[in-house]
Each structure stands twice: as structure tokens, then as C-alpha cells.
Amino acid sequence: MKVKLNGAIEHVTQTTILDLLIARKIEPQMVSVEHNLSILDRDQFASTAITEGDSIEFLYYMGGGR
Numbered sequence: 338m339k340v341k342l343n344g345a346i347e348h349v350t351q352t353t354i355l356d357l358l359i360a361r362k363i364e365p366q367m368v369s370v371e372h373n374l375s376i377l378d379r380d381q382f383a384s385t386a387i388t389e390g391d392s393i394e395f396l397y398y399m400g401g402g403r
Contacts, residue, residue, distance in 0.1 A: 338389040354393070355382040369396040 340349055351357040354372060358365050370377045371394040372385055387393070 338387070340387060340390065341392040343394055349387065352387055353383055354385045354387065357387060357393070358382065358395075363395065367397070369398070370394070371396060 338349060339346055341347075342349070349357060349360075351360050354370055354377065355365060358368070358370075365379055365382055370382065371392075373392055376396075377385055
């Protein structure tokens with residue numbers, strides 16, 4: 338199915354957010370996920386289904402600066 342992932346249209350075969358994170362080798366505890374303009378709690382990753390046309394953003398937090 339086609340979804341918008343981090344601003345780009347991509348074809349994915351995974352059916353949940355957690356499956357997508359695992360397929361992309363992203364540690365679930367190291368990222369926040371916005372799904373269709375809502376920030377998900379980490380305990381929702383496994384139960385949130387991905388459907389055609391969804392918008393998904395992976396948000397990474399970085400330290401540093403002054």
C-alpha cells in the first residue's frame with residue numbers, strides 16, 4: 338500500500354506501526370511517531386494499523402547545542 342512516510346510517498350507492506358519500525362531497523366524507544374497528525378504513545382505502536390494513504394512521520398530527538 339502507499340503511504341506518506343516522512344513527507345515522501347512510499348510503498349509499504351507492513352500492517353502496523355511497530356512492524357514498520359522493525360522493518361526499518363528503528364528502535365521503538367528511540368523515536369516518536371506521528372500517525373495521521375496524532376502523536377502515538379509507544380504502547381500504541383503494535384495496535385495501530387497502517388492503511389492506504391496514511392501519513393506517518395518518525396520524529397527523532399537529538400541532544401547537543403549550547
